[in-house]
Amino acid sequence: MSTTDTTTADGPVFSTEAYAAVEKAAKSRRALYVPSVLEHAAELLTGLWATGEKYGVASSEWSWTTDLAGGTLDVVARQYESAPDPVRTPAKVVALQGHLIGALTSEEIGLTARLSGPGVIVDRGPDTPRGGRDGDADVEVRIHSDGGWNFSYAADGASVMSIVAPATEAGASQVAEVIRAFVRGELGPVFRH
Structure with missing residues (x-):
């Protein structure tokens, strides 16, 4: 994983590789994603990759077993697509x-x-x-x-x-x-x- 090179005072922190992976995953989904959602997913993916590296698993190793970028995007997207609690007035x-x-x-x-x-x-x-x-x-x-x-x-x-x-x-x-x-x-x- 490369260094985290996208950061803002109030926004997400993610690597360009994570953003690119999430953006690529989005192209295979039947939905359109706004930039802030892609950034949210890229931030989560950056964190997952960092955790993997702590255990000796390079970010490139995930691709042979799972679509981690796509799964991350799906989990994040669910937060925006699911019914709010309470339901929006x-x-x-x-x-x-x-x-x-x-x-x-x-x-x-x-x-x-x-x-x-x-x-x-x-x-x-x-x-x-x-x-x-x-x-x-x-x-x-x-x-x-x-x-x-x-x-x-x-x-x-x-x-x-x-x-x-x-x-x-x-x-x-x-x-x-x-x-x-x-x-x-x-x-x-x-x-x-």
């Missing part, structure tokens, strides 16, 4: 939707978004992958009182994709970045049929 869900709309419509991101029932509808862009019955459906983003974030096309029967992110104002901003990338066609067709 309707007022908290509405506040998070408001933060999301604010982030989506900010000058930095520049999308058009509005509250619509239980979700936030985001207008598609010219490069948004085709979706919905006629291929022109907008995007719907939700935060659940008993779980995490997800998005889909705003169409009946549309596939749903999880976005693993904190249920916080900062998490809403990170979700907005993921949606911006999707609407602008930077993520490609993430919904596999």
Whole structure:
């Protein structure tokens, strides 16, 4: 394991190798992950590797027996996707939707978004992958009182994709970045049929 070279005063401490391993593992999962979740998992993986080294097990030795990076990511993601205890109040869900709309419509991101029932509808862009019955459906983003974030096309029967992110104002901003990338066609067709 290399030295820990990513550190912040308030944030996680992790090695670049751990972050790269977690990021690689994320590509094989059926969810999208915001940077803070990847950093959380990389911090845990860095610690697991350090513990292994105390017992004479190099970080490279884990790969032949298990997907430690993927398992670490899955364990961390569960903290963000599971039902909170107590369940998130309707007022908290509405506040998070408001933060999301604010982030989506900010000058930095520049999308058009509005509250619509239980979700936030985001207008598609010219490069948004085709979706919905006629291929022109907008995007719907939700935060659940008993779980995490997800998005889909705003169409009946549309596939749903999880976005693993904190249920916080900062998490809403990170979700907005993921949606911006999707609407602008930077993520490609993430919904596999």
